Amino acid sequence: xxxxxxxxxxxxxxxxxxxxxxxxxxxxxxxxxxxxxxxxxxxxxxxxxxxxxxxxxxxxxxxxxxxxxxxxxxxxxxxxxxxxxxxxxxxxxxxxxxxxxxxxxxxxxxxxxxxxxxxxxxxxxxxxxxxxxxxxxxxxxxxxxxxxxxxxxxxxxxxxxxxxxxxxxxxxxxxxxxxxxxxxxxxxxxxxxxxxxxxxxxxxxxxxxxxxxxxxxxxxxxxxxxxxxxxxxxxxxxxxxxxxxxxxxxxxxxxxxxxxxxxxxxxxxxxxxxxxxxxxxxxxxxxxxxxxxxxxxxxxxxxxxxxxxxxxxxxxxxxxxxxxxxxxxxxxxxxxxxxxxxxxxxxxxxxxxxxxxxxxxxxxxxxxxxxxxxxxxxxxxxxxxxxxxxxxxxxxxxxxxxxxxxxxxxxxxxxxxxxxxxxxxxxxxxxxxxxxxxxxxxxxxxxxxxxxxxxxxxxxxxxxxxx
Numbered sequence: 001x002x003x004x005x006x007x008x009x010x011x012x013x014x015x016x017x018x019x020x021x022x023x024x025x026x027x028x029x030x031x032x033x034x035x036x037x038x039x040x041x042x043x044x045x046x047x048x049x050x051x052x053x054x055x056x057x058x059x060x061x062x063x064x065x066x067x068x069x070x071x072x073x074x075x076x077x078x079x080x081x082x083x084x085x086x087x088x089x090x091x092x093x094x095x096x097x098x099x100x101x102x103x104x105x106x107x108x109x110x111x112x113x114x115x116x117x118x119x120x121x122x123x124x125x126x127x128x129x130x131x132x133x134x135x136x137x138x139x140x141x142x143x144x145x146x147x148x149x150x151x152x153x154x155x156x157x158x159x160x161x162x163x164x165x166x167x168x169x170x171x172x173x174x175x176x177x178x179x180x181x182x183x184x185x186x187x188x189x190x191x192x193x194x195x196x197x198x199x200x201x202x203x204x205x206x207x208x209x210x211x212x213x214x215x216x217x218x219x220x221x222x223x224x225x226x227x228x229x230x231x232x233x234x235x236x237x238x239x240x241x242x243x244x245x246x247x248x249x250x251x252x253x254x255x256x257x258x259x260x261x262x263x264x265x266x267x268x269x270x271x272x273x274x275x276x277x278x279x280x281x282x283x284x285x286x287x288x289x290x291x292x293x294x295x296x297x298x299x300x301x302x303x304x305x306x307x308x309x310x311x312x313x314x315x316x317x318x319x320x321x322x323x324x325x326x327x328x329x330x331x332x333x334x335x336x337x338x339x340x341x342x343x344x345x346x347x348x349x350x351x352x353x354x355x356x357x358x359x360x361x362x363x364x365x366x367x368x369x370x371x372x373x374x375x376x377x378x379x380x381x382x383x384x385x386x387x388x389x390x391x392x393x394x395x396x397x398x399x400x401x402x403x404x405x406x407x408x409x410x411x412x413x414x415x416x417x418x419x420x421x422x423x424x425x426x427x428x429x430x431x432x433x434x435x436x437x438x439x440x441x442x443x444x445x446x447x448x449x450x451x452x453x454x455x456x457x458x459x460x461x462x463x464x465x466x467x
Contacts, residue, residue, distance in 0.1 A: 009049050011084040014077055016063040017052060022099050023071050026118040027106065033076035041076050049086040050074055051105065053098055065089070068098060069105035096129055103170070111172065113203035113210075117186045120171040120179065127163050174210065175262045181214035188217050211269040212297035218254065259435040264402070265294040267436055267460065272296060275398050275432065275462050280333035283392065285322040285385070288312050292336065292402075304332075323384040327392045335389040338402035339381045341415060343374045375408035375415075382419045390426055395467035399428060404458040412452065416459045428463035435459060 024030055050070030055062075067074060068090060077085045092098045103119055103126075111119070168179030185203075188196035196217045202208035256274050260267045276282065278300050284292070287305040289312065304327075306320035307313040313320060320326060322339060372380040382401070389399045405415045420430050438456045 009086050009088060012050075012052065012063060012065065012087045013084055014074055014082065017050065017065055017067050017074055017085070017087070018055070019071050019074075020066050020068065020098065020102055022102055022122060023067070026103070026122055027071075027111075027115050028118075029115075030071040030075050033072045033079065037072060038076050038080065041073070041082075042080055046070075046073050046077060046082075046085050048073075049088045051090055051101075052087045053090055053092055066098070068102050096126060100126055107170070107172075113182075114200060116171045116173050117182060120167050120173060120183075123167045123170055124163070127167065174266055175260065177257075177260075178210055178266060182210045185210070185213045185217055193217065207298070209269060209295040209297050211273060211295060212300060215273060258433060259437065261437045261439055263291075263439065264436060265291055267434055268292040269296050271400060271432075271434060271460055271462065272301070275400070276301065276334050281331070282334040282336065283325070283327065283332045284336040285320060285325060285389070286336070286338040287314065288338070290314075292338070301334075323381070323388055325388045325392055329391055330394045332392050332397060333394055334398045334400065335393055336400050337382075337385055337389060339385055341378055341382075341402070341404050342406055343378055343408055375406065375413050378406075378415060379418055379422065382415075383422050386419075386423050386426055386428070390428065390465055393465045395465060397465045398431070399423075399463040399465065401461045401463065402458065403461060405455065407452060416461060420461065420463075423463050427466045429466055430461065431464045432462035433459060434461075 019030055048070070050073055051068040052065035052070075053068055055064045055066055065087075070085075070087075074085060090101070092101065099122065103122060106119070164179055165176035168174055168176050168182075171179070173179045173182050185196050185199055189200045196213075199208055199213035199216050203210065203213055256270050279302065281302045281304070283304045283306070285306055287307045290305065293303070293305075305314045306316045308319050308321050310317060310319040316326075322337060382403070386399065386401075393399065401419070403416045403419060406413055416433075424430065436458050442454055442456050444454065
């Protein structure tokens with residue numbers, strides 16, 4: 001993106017500064033600066049200069065300019081009676097670059113779901129224009145037609161997938177897959193579906209997750225996102241010739257995949273959607289900071305959240321050890337288990353328990369008990385916690401476990417395989433496996449020679465209790 005201009009601070013009349021139309025289309029809150037912003041400007045003035053771009057048709061003595069960043073600051077200044085505001089000038093070669101920078105300047109602001117989706121729509125338009133510029137004017141010749149209209153706008157399905165991922169990330173919506181779900185909800189709401197509109201309202205108020213909203217509307221829209229129209233005069237779904245209800249086919253976009261590049265809170269709601277019925281009683285016995293639950297709709301499940309650390313245990317003032325649960329037998333439909341899965345958190349002969357790790361202090365110190373050391377201590381933790389989970393689970397209940405392999409004493413240990421073997425002997429059936437790949441590059445300490453691949457993935461394993 002070519003940007004030229006000056007970073008020097010100067011002052012311009014607010015009457016000469018015009019909003020960029022994309023700002024109002026995407027964000028729509030320029031005329032409503034919040035009280036905090038008004039109070040700050042009234043007391044301290046505008047600290048961060050407004051970014052402007054001189055209008056192309058402005059003469060040499062014409063101070064008219066388009067606002068690129070600072071729409072709400074300018075409006076707040078007007079409401080406070082300020083005639084001039086600090087600015088810095090940036091000049092862009094094309095309006096495409098102005099729009100790109102406008103969105104980039106708004107990257108860190110708090111946005112509602114609707115603002116994110118309008119931002120994503122604008123980003124897609126920008127991506128299309130850039131793709132057309134790269135391909136030249138003849139974008140109508142396609143030897144092998146792509147699978148969808150959206151893919152045809154970007155070229156190959158691989159290019160479309162990368163574009164979807166970029167847009168989802170830039171708009172702070174999530175992975176490309178999460179963005180696709182958000183689009184289905186958004187498009188259905190724009191098409192007039194009242195359920196989707198209600199879900200968008202809840203998303204705007206942070207009372208719903210994208211996964212939860214998609215679950216609510218997925219049966220109301222077709223695979224392409226269009227609202228379904230029932231074919232029977234009575235409004236009932238059409239039935240097949242053998243007088244049985246047609247099963248709704250799962251579209252390619254809706255298939256839950258086993259491997260994901262993202263964070264735990266991205267994939268966890270999909271695991272629950274696939275394996276745990278809404279309204280189920282769930283015990284998260286290693287709740288921690290509740291990261292897994294960030295995108296799970298509140299109230300969708302009956303959650304009991306505990307942790308061995310009382311400060312991280314919402315439903316227990318004393319803390320709860322996952323190896324000694326205070327629950328009755330067969331009292332839950334699902335248990336979530338995420339104990340420390342690296343041997344460094346456990347006591348070893350050269351690392352006594354009185355160290356700085358709160359985890360070690362809680363699990364091994366005055367509270368916990370440990371008879372094994374090194375990697376065997378990890379397996380012992382999963383075994384004891386698994387026995388308690390099986391006790392409190394109902395028949396056919398699910399145990400969802402977070403786990404990672406490790407290298408112990410210069411030996412590769414496939415922890416997820418070892419734990420699965422232990423659980424199979426207990427009476428659990430390994431039902432599903434999910435691989436979570438970190439979106440960032442893990443840090444590397446002091447290393448002079450690499451002998452094994454640095455692990456940047458972990459697992460969610462789903463086990464079913466056999467009756």
